[in-house]
Amino acid sequence: xxxxxxxxxxxxxxxxxxxxxxxxxxxxIEFGAFLTVVFIMAVISNKISSKHAKxxxxxxxxxxxxSNLDKKDALYKKNxxxxxxxLMDNDVISKNEFLVMKRWLYN
Numbered sequence: 001x002x003x004x005x006x007x008x009x010x011x012x013x014x015x016x017x018x019x020x021x022x023x024x025x026x027x028x029i030e031f032g033a034f035l036t037v038v039f040i041m042a043v044i045s046n047k048i049s050s051k052h053a054k055x056x057x058x059x060x061x062x063x064x065x066x067s068n069l070d071k072k073d074a075l076y077k078k079n080x081x082x083x084x085x086x087l088m089d090n091d092v093i094s095k096n097e098f099l100v101m102k103r104w105l106y107n
Contacts, residue, residue, distance in 0.1 A: 077105050077106065085098065
């Protein structure tokens with residue numbers, strides 16, 4: 001931290017060392033122009049990257065067929081209930097466990 005502060009002080013004192021007040025105005029103007037250009041470039045870059053991100057999201061959007069999904073979901077639940085009832089019949093799970101799992105499937 002001290003090196004940064006000393007470097008900062010040294011930079012500005014060396015700028016003032018051989019320059020007159022009129023010459024410093026030109027340096028400040030150039031510095032302001034440089035910051036303006038950097039800021040404008042950052043804004044343009046942000047706008048372009050946002051536009052490309054939106055295009056990428058739209059291009060790679062996954063289309064889901066909800067009607068087919070509902071049928072698959074109902075079939076999965078029906079098959080899972082059959083498997084759970086077989087486990088209950090073989091005394092692997094209790095009736096309470098079966099009812100909890102069935103309720104969990106439909107909620």
